[in-house]
Amino acid sequence: MTGGTGRMAAAAAGGAGDETGVVTRLVRASEALPEDVATADGYIFATPENLAAMSGMMKDFFDRCYYPMLERLNGRAYAVMVCAGSDGTNAARQVERIATGWRLKAVAAPLIVCTHAQTTEAILAAKVIAPEDLERCAALGAAMAAGLAMGVF
Numbered sequence: 001m002t003g004g005t006g007r008m009a010a011a012a013a014g015g016a017g018d019e020t021g022v023v024t025r026l027v028r029a030s031e032a033l034p035e036d037v038a039t040a041d042g043y044i045f046a047t048p049e050n051l052a053a054m055s056g057m058m059k060d061f062f063d064r065c066y067y068p069m070l071e072r073l074n075g076r077a078y079a080v081m082v083c084a085g086s087d088g089t090n091a092a093r094q095v096e097r098i099a100t101g102w103r104l105k106a107v108a109a110p111l112i113v114c115t116h117a118q119t120t121e122a123i124l125a126a127k128v129i130a131p132e133d134l135e136r137c138a139a140l141g142a143a144m145a146a147g148l149a150m151g152v153f
């Protein structure tokens, strides 16, 4: 809603894109289809935590894609990133639970960035993600891409 998750996702895609021989696609949850899931070797799911949950758009993505892809993704690599005001753990847990159902393999611990937005004004303001946090996202993307390229996942 306020750009933080998008900046994190762009940083991760940028980090992954530097890896030779790996094709990186940045797809909005609202536009992602089962075919997008089927044709990828690995996934970094990025969501804000809103009301102690993943975003409605991310939930909609999983609702639309879960059963069409069930039993077709076993063993593929994934990681989760959460943009949160002060917590983020429950959104991460929800994504982990769905990924477990898909039999995906976590290749990193959840990456949670807290924007420390507490007041209504701060929550509704456009989010700036600190350079060191964007670097963590880029490093996760690079690690995912390198692992896939080397076939270690």
Ligand SMILES: Cc1cc2nc3c(=O)[nH]c(=O)nc-3n(C[C@H](O)[C@H](O)[C@H](O)COP(=O)(O)O)c2cc1C
Pocket: 001, 002, 003, 004, 005, 006, 047, 048, 049, 050, 051, 052, 053, 083, 084, 085, 086, 087, 088, 115, 117, 123, 127
């Ligand atoms: C309706 C709403 C509910 C929120 N609930 C939580 C919450 O439960 N836990 C939390 O850590 N942050 C919460 N936040 C803060 C957001 O996670 C934070 O603003 C984050 O930067 C949003 O990501 P975005 O910039 O990609 O929209 C909430 C924000 C909104 C608008």
